[in-house]
Amino acid sequence: MVGERVKKYRKEAGLTLTELADRAGVAKSYLSALERNIQTNPSIQFLEKIAAVLNITIDHLLKDMDNMEPAGDDIDTEWRKLVLEAMNSGVSKEEFRDFLEYNKWKINQK
Amino acid sequence: MVGERVKKYRKEAGLTLTELADRAGVAKSYLSALERNIQTNPSIQFLEKIAAVLNITIDHLLKDMDNMEPAGDDIDTEWRKLVLEAMNSGVSKEEFRDFLEYNKWKINQK
DNA sequence: ACTTTTTTACCCGTTCTCCTACCATGTTCA
């Protein structure tokens, strides 16, 4: 069902239902109904908006893509989720850079 | 646009508009309107029916699959580089989490 | 405990999908 998948990916991105609705520009009432399988036939434009915020393609939402990584991807899935969360939380690349520099420095201190 | 692609694949399958509509179990009037870009936002269930008859997946209808991108950039490339740098510099996921929490908090202070 | 956040659950209004017809233009037989 589409609803479960939307919810699953939303959680992975660390977003609340209201946040996702706002960012995607859809009504939270409808999003809520969709996640609870009350609505089951969304339009493609609706799904496109949601998929864009969640950084996934539409058929991630249509079929179960549990069969993740065919191995050998250079970013492991744990990190991928973290970055997604970071992007959605509004952290800028610059702030992330600073954080990185600081940590490199800290590591060299020990 | 979705319409063009439906029409293209329908022609490739050697089907008439009426045939496709009958086989997919949809109204030919709506299918006609879709192909002429009068309707542009079909539901997923509608597309599923059509894609099934045409033996293609839905995102063949959503994007042009002529240029099969290697894909894999569901995380934008700038961020990807940053994460790789982070992983290589020995920053732990926990430290990253803390950084995230802190930033979310900081943003909410504004 | 109590307060705040998050989610669900309603209401109603508008818009749009998608349907059942019916119409217009061929084209192909007689």
Add this chain to the structure above:
DNA sequence: TGAACATGGTAGGAGAACGGGTAAAAAAGT
């Protein structure tokens, strides 16, 4: 010339999708 038929397009409407708002219920924090 004519009817039969195939193909695509049109008109109108039922019902679903979708948005806004609000309020209650449930979770989470303090």
